[in-house]
Amino acid sequence: MSQSRYSAFLPLLAILGSVACLGIGTSLAKRTLFPLIGAQGTTAIRVGFAAVLLLLFWRPWRWRLTHRDTRAIIFYGLALGAMNLCFYLALRTIPFGIAVAIEFAGPLAIAMLASRRLQDFLWVAMAIGGLWLLLPLGHDVSKLDPVGVMYALAAAFFWATYIVFGKRVGHLHAGLSVPLGLAVATLLVVPVGAVHAGLALLSPWVLLIGLGVALISSAIPMMLEMVALKRLPSQAFGIMISMEPAVAALLALILLDEHLTALQWLAIAMIMSASMGCAYSAHQQRRKTVPEAGLSAP
Numbered sequence: 001m002s003q004s005r006y007s008a009f010l011p012l013l014a015i016l017g018s019v020a021c022l023g024i025g026t027s028l029a030k031r032t033l034f035p036l037i038g039a040q041g042t043t044a045i046r047v048g049f050a051a052v053l054l055l056l057f058w059r060p061w062r063w064r065l066t067h068r069d070t071r072a073i074i075f076y077g078l079a080l081g082a083m084n085l086c087f088y089l090a091l092r093t094i095p096f097g098i099a100v101a102i103e104f105a106g107p108l109a110i111a112m113l114a115s116r117r118l119q120d121f122l123w124v125a126m127a128i129g130g131l132w133l134l135l136p137l138g139h140d141v142s143k144l145d146p147v148g149v150m151y152a153l154a155a156a157f158f159w160a161t162y163i164v165f166g167k168r169v170g171h172l173h174a175g176l177s178v179p180l181g182l183a184v185a186t187l188l189v190v191p192v193g194a195v196h197a198g199l200a201l202l203s204p205w206v207l208l209i210g211l212g213v214a215l216i217s218s219a220i221p222m223m224l225e226m227v228a229l230k231r232l233p234s235q236a237f238g239i240m241i242s243m244e245p246a247v248a249a250l251l252a253l254i255l256l257d258e259h260l261t262a263l264q265w266l267a268i269a270m271i272m273s274a275s276m277g278c279a280y281s282a283h284q285q286r287r288k289t290v291p292e293a294g295l296s297a298p
Contacts, residue, residue, distance in 0.1 A: 011228040012240060012275060018224035019244040025217020030091060032209050037197035039088040042213075044186075044193025045201060047084055049214030050222065051182035058175035065176075069169065073177060076165035077184025083158035084218075085189050086151045093148035100245055102152035104131060106159035107241050123278045130270030131245060133263055163237060166229045174226040182222065240275040 025046075033042040065073070090099045111124050169177040194201060201207075229237055246268040 011231045011237075014224040014227040015237075015240050015243060015275070016247065018221035018228070019241070019247045021216050021224075022221045023244070023247060025213050025215075025221075028209070029088075029213045029217060030096075033206065033213065034092070036203070036206055037193070037200050039092050040085070040189075040195075041193040041197030041201055041206075042210075043085045043088045044190045044197070045206065045210030046214045046218050047081060047182060047189050048186045048193075049211050050218030051179065051186045053215060053219050054175075054179035054182060054222070058179050060176045060179045063173070063176045069172060072165055072168040073172075073180050074184055076162065076169050076177065077181040078188060079158050079161040079165055080181055080222075081185030081188035083155050083162055084185065085192060086155035086158060090148045090151035090155060093145035094152065098144060099148070099152045099155075101131065102149065103155045103159060104244075105153070106156035107163060107237070109156075110160050110163050110237075120278075123274045126270050126274035126277075130267040130274065133267035133270070163229075166226070170226070170230050174223055174230070178222050178226050182218070240278055243271055243275050246271045 029042050029046060033045065037045065087099065087103060090102075108124070108128065111120075111127075169181070228240070232240070250268070
């Protein structure tokens, strides 16, 4: 594969790895940590350990920040912490697929609001169509816990703000923005988790599992997402992240032996096609704008 084609699909590969790790880590967290320390404690352990791991690895204090970048990282971190906390709180009372479907309102809203070209709208439509076919929309929505739905809607809002502020810190090295963003998120979620779970957070078993969950579901996905955000406009990232339900379905087939219908496989193909098409069209658009900028320069 040529360097040009590799750079075109690098964001796709980064997001694919991110959502795979996120799905595995979240499943592990819900199965093992929720019964011990609840959603609040799980969020605290996951985000806190992820922050420590990345701070030690990258040592971001070696860089200097402007006041503007500092403010952007603070908002980026607060959005990250609130998104994680709200989503985990939603998982307590509503089905995982429904929570994901509701949360996807955030990035899809970013994609639709930022789209300008007809081609962008086609990718959005394909992604939405695939999600509609894939997600378990057969559930009786009237029986969903309203508090859980509200938490999922809040997670959708904070996911959208996370994308916006992620772009604002995208010019910074990921080894600076991601660890500091997670550190800010920790200041938000750890007090909430500590109040809820108390000394159970310090259990050796909880700490051991939490370290693994943090690495798989936070540290690695965060770094991969920043790689993608640096190379894609907000609307492209919003469409491509819609791979998450498709990747989750594939992981369920491999790890849990959960088979899908032909219609659900069609949905997966639609979402993957929208993601790859979006990645390539965004790359082509950048290639067109660079020569134009050079011609207009004095």
